[in-house]
Amino acid sequence: xxxxxxxxxxxxxxxxxxxxxxxxxxxxxxxxxxxxxxxxxxxxxxxxxxxxxxxxxxxxxxxxxxxxxxxxxxxxxxxxxxxxxxxxxxxxxxxxxxxxxxxxxxxxxxxxxxxxxxxxxxxxxxxxxxxxxxxxxxxxxxxxxxxxxxxxxxxxxxxxxxxxxxxxxxxxxxxxxxxxxxxxxxxxxxxxxxxxxxxxxxxxxxxxxxxxxxxxxxxxxxxxxxxxxxxxxxxxxxxxxxxxxxxxxxxxxxxxxxxxxxxxxxxxxxxxxxxxxxxxxxxxxxxxxxxxxxxxxxxxxxxxxxxxxxxxxxxxxxxxxxxxxxxxxx
Amino acid sequence: xxxxxxxxxxxxxxxxxxxxxxxxxxxxxxxxxxxxxxxxxxxxxxxxxxxxxxxxxxxxxxxxxxxxxxxxxxxxxxxxxxxxxxxxxxxxxxxxxxxxxxxxxxxxxxxxxxxxxxxxxxxxxxxxxxxxxxxxxxxxxxxxxxxxxxxxxxxxxxxxxxxxxxxxxxxxxxxxxxxxxxxxxxxxxxxxxxxxxxxxxxxxxxxxxxxxxxxxxxxxxxxxxxxxxxxxxxxxxxxxxxxxxxxxxxxxx
Numbered sequence: 001x002x003x004x005x006x007x008x009x010x011x012x013x014x015x016x017x018x019x020x021x022x023x024x025x026x027x028x029x030x031x032x033x034x035x036x037x038x039x040x041x042x043x044x045x046x047x048x049x050x051x052x053x054x055x056x057x058x059x060x061x062x063x064x065x066x067x068x069x070x071x072x073x074x075x076x077x078x079x080x081x082x083x084x085x086x087x088x089x090x091x092x093x094x095x096x097x098x099x100x101x102x103x104x105x106x107x108x109x110x111x112x113x114x115x116x117x118x119x120x121x122x123x124x125x126x127x128x129x130x131x132x133x134x135x136x137x138x139x140x141x142x143x144x145x146x147x148x149x150x151x152x153x154x155x156x157x158x159x160x161x162x163x164x165x166x167x168x169x170x171x172x173x174x175x176x177x178x179x180x181x182x183x184x185x186x187x188x189x190x191x192x193x194x195x196x197x198x199x200x201x202x203x204x205x206x207x208x209x210x211x212x213x214x215x216x217x218x219x220x221x222x223x224x225x226x227x228x229x230x231x232x233x234x235x236x237x238x239x240x241x242x243x244x245x246x247x248x249x250x251x252x253x254x255x256x257x258x259x260x261x262x263x264x265x266x267x268x269x270x271x272x273x274x275x276x277x278x279x280x281x282x283x284x285x286x287x288x289x290x291x292x293x294x295x296x297x298x299x300x301x302x303x304x305x306x307x308x309x310x311x312x313x314x315x316x317x318x319x320x321x322x323x324x325x326x327x328x329x330x
Numbered sequence: 331x332x333x334x335x336x337x338x339x340x341x342x343x344x345x346x347x348x349x350x351x352x353x354x355x356x357x358x359x360x361x362x363x364x365x366x367x368x369x370x371x372x373x374x375x376x377x378x379x380x381x382x383x384x385x386x387x388x389x390x391x392x393x394x395x396x397x398x399x400x401x402x403x404x405x406x407x408x409x410x411x412x413x414x415x416x417x418x419x420x421x422x423x424x425x426x427x428x429x430x431x432x433x434x435x436x437x438x439x440x441x442x443x444x445x446x447x448x449x450x451x452x453x454x455x456x457x458x459x460x461x462x463x464x465x466x467x468x469x470x471x472x473x474x475x476x477x478x479x480x481x482x483x484x485x486x487x488x489x490x491x492x493x494x495x496x497x498x499x500x501x502x503x504x505x506x507x508x509x510x511x512x513x514x515x516x517x518x519x520x521x522x523x524x525x526x527x528x529x530x531x532x533x534x535x536x537x538x539x540x541x542x543x544x545x546x547x548x549x550x551x552x553x554x555x556x557x558x559x560x561x562x563x564x565x566x567x568x569x570x571x572x573x574x575x576x577x578x579x580x581x582x583x
Contacts, residue, residue, distance in 0.1 A: 224419045231387050232433030232483055233409040242435070246423045323423045323463045 022073040024084025029066030031091035032058050038095055038103070039116075045105035050116040050123060057119075058094065113293040121297035128282065129301055135277035136267060136305065139195065143202025144263045148256055151207040155214025155255070159248065160240055165215075172211060180205035180266045188274055198270035205266040206259035210252070217251025218244045250324065253317040260313060264306050279305070334366035334519045335399050335410060335486035337386065342395035344381055345544075354544035355381050356392070361538065361547075365400075365486075368513055368520040370530035372573065373540030379523045382545070383489045386521065387413040399487065409433055412485040416492040418472035420464040426475045427451065427460040433483040450478040453512070470501035477509075481516075488513075490522040494529065506532055510557050527573050531566050532559050539576050549576050 036059035044051055065087060068077050080087075094115060100106045102114035122129070157164040158172075180201045191197040225243050234242070245252075271280025279302045286294035339361040345352040355378035363369045371379040385392050386399075388407040397404040399411060412433075420429045431447045434440045451457040454474040464472055473493060480488060490509075494502045510533055513520050524530050530537045537551045551573065555565055 222419070224415060224417065225421065227384075227389055227413070228415070228419050228479075229432060229436055230389060231407045231409070231411070231413045232436050232479075233407065234432075234436035238436050242432075243421070246421070249423070321423075323465070 020072050022069045022071075022081060022084070024081065024088070025065050025069030025073055027069070028084055028087035028091060029062045029064070029069050031088050031095075032062030032065055034062075035091045035094045035098070036062055039098055042103050044102045044114075044116075046102070048102055048114060048116045048120075050120040051102070053123065054116045054119050058091075062091075110290050110292050113296055117293040118297055118300075121293050125294065125297070129279075129298065132277065132279045132282040132298065133301060133305055136271065136279045136302075139198055139270070139275065139278055140202060140263060140267045140309075143199040143267075144206050144260065146199065147203030147206030147263070148210050148259060150203065151210030151255065151259065152214050152252065154207070154211040155252070156218055156240065156245065156248075158211070158215040159218025159221075160244060165219075172208070176208040176212065180208075180262065181269050184269070184273060194270070194274035194276075198267070198275050201266045201270055202263045205262040209258035209262065210255040213251045213255030213258070214248060217248025217255075220251075221247040250321060253313075253321065256313060256317075257310070260310060268302070332484045332516060332518050333410075333486045334517055336365040336367075336401075337361065337363040337487065337519065337521070338396075338398040338401075339382075339386070340396045342382070342385065342392050342397065344378070344385065344390075344392045344394075356385075357544040357546045359395070359545070359547060363519055363521060366517050366519055367536070368522070368534045370522045370524055370534035370537045371540060372524060372527060372530045372537055372577075373545060374542050374577070375525055377540050377543045378545035379540055380491050383413060383491050383521065383523055386487075387411055387489055389413070409437060409483040410485055411487045411489060412480040412483050413489040413491060414476055414480050414493045416495045418464070418469075418476040420467075420472055420475055420479075422464050425461050425463055426456055426467070426478075429464070429475055430478045430482050432479055446482050446484075447478075450482045451475075453481060454478045454508075468501075469497050470505065473497060473505065481512075485518055487519045487521065490520065492523055492525070495524075495526075502529075507558060509533065510559075514557055527570050527577075528561055528566075531569055531573070532561060537573065539573060549573075 036055045039051060039058060040055035068080070071077075073081055097115055101112055102116060154168060154172075158168050159165070183201055183204065187197040187201050188194060191200060221244055225247060226239055229239055229243055267278070268280040268283075271278040272284045275281060279298050283295050283298045283302075286292070286298065339359060342356050342359040342361075343354070344356040345354045347353075359382065361369070361382075371382065373379050381390075384390050385397060386404065388404050388411065391405075399408075404411075420426075421432070424432075427447055430450055431440055431444070434443050434446065448457060448460070451460055454477050456471065456474050456478060459467065459471065459475075464475070467475065476493070493509075494505050497505065506529060509520075513533075520534075522530070522533055531553055535553060537553060538547050539549045539551070540546065541548045551569060553566070553569060555563060559566060
């Protein structure tokens with residue numbers, strides 16, 4: 001027998017491109033240089049500690065972008081090309097922000113913060129911020145993994161066994177939609193440490209979406225997939241591991257993603273309510289001192305941490321589900 | 331070569347439970363297939379012939395009647411009786427090679443017998459596509475991959491449930507020839523379900539014509555022509571008319 005020849009994808013036709021400037025990069029560079037000039041040349045309305053550093057950073061970014069623009073974004077810098085409009089907008093945003101805070105003092109303090117004040121938090125309090133990130137991660141990750149594991153096993157068992165489904169379904173249906181934070185008073189009472197209580201809550205928040213989506217994934221595996229393996233002598237354990245679980249994996253990853261989202265919100269609430277460390281605690285504590293620059297800095301770090309974890313999860317998914325076509329890119 | 335399996339079915343009755351009611355699908359079916367033989371089950375769509383294949387595969391027990399493979403009762407699925415479906419039902423998360431390896435993996439033979447996988451892929455002409463994923467295959471190639479996955483088990487009985495039903499007509503003609511050649515060379519027993527009269531006459535030594543549901547055998551035709559056959563053979567053309575008349579399609583004949 002011979003397979004009907006099917007042409008593989010053609011190698012992308014690559015032509016040597018003549019040197020051309022990257023206009024977007026050049027404009028962004030000029031915008032950042034303008035922002036640097038504004039920061040450095042216009043005296044601040046008040047005494048700020050990090051104005052020179054901010055101006056220096058803006059000037060460096062501007063110079064590098066200008067050079068990259070003139071050189072036509074060679075090599076790996078070419079990946080920045082689509083970001084051109086964003087880089088211009090960020091510089092414009094910095095200029096506007098700098099004007100209404102540090103330069104003209106139009107917005108009420110301390111709630112509104114100048115860019116250099118935010119920068120000062122990073123340069124002066126980075127150790128405490130880093131420590132907070134570490135503590136948040138050390139609280140989040142064990143709880144998430146625990147909840148994801150139990151949720152996955154529960155989901156597979158419910159999808160596979162009618163009897164498990166019969167008993168677990170009503171419980172899941174009643175308890176699941178309840179926000180995990182509703183358990184807060186009970187959790188802090190039932191567990192001896194706030195760390196245990198928070199781990200339990202994070203695990204609970206992760207458990208529900210993972211269990212439900214794993215369950216629905218396993219339950220919707222086509223019967224013919226099992227028949228094929230059964231005719232070839234597969235035993236139930238093989239069917240679970242090699243058919244049900246891989247077939248349900250796309251759905252499982254949706255559950256893991258949703259679980260990650262709810263675990264973030266529980267993490268922050270737990271750190272604000274009882275745990276005496278982590279980014280949530282840092283924000284709560286700074287707010288008590290009206291140190292809003294620290295609150296915003298911590299928010300920014302938290303956003304970076306959350307998006308980093310989601311990106312990591314999506315990377316794992318892309319790697320595990322490489323066989324799928326057209327998955328959503330993060 | 332493999333050990334071809336002989337089949338003996340007696341008084342098979344089967345029904346589906348549908349909304350609390352029993353829907354009879356098979357009524358008093360008898361069937362004998364000699365080891366290495368090739369029998370086609372022909373009948374209108376949805377008449378219950380596919381159900382008969384599932385019973386022979388051991389995926390379901392019949393309501394009544396006895397099924398024997400080489401004299402032993404059929405009580406469950408067995409890798410010696412492999413069923414090939416109308417859809418290739420390849421696992422989309424596995425490459426072609428990993429799909430073909432399924433049977434060996436399920437029985438824990440992959441380490442010792444792994445070479446069979448590449449042999450089977452070569453046999454169906456897919457060895458160059460071993461690393462491809464199912465979504466990259468054409469319909470014909472996917473069905474070939476499913477065939478390789480079946481052949482890896484060295485089945486004594488190949489159960490074909492309209493395996494060419496969804497292919498385009500040219501691919502279909504080509505694969506009919508290839509399946510016949512494979513059957514002649516490998517020597518396994520073949521039980522083919524189809525609703526294509528011409529396909530049945532081209533591929534089988536015997537054709538059993540089924541009634542609409544509940545299916546019973548209404549006639550049996552021995553096709554006494556050597557393989558490979560040609561669709562314009564006058565003897566086959568005459569048989570085709572006869573079968574179509576049995577099926578009540580006088581006009582089409």
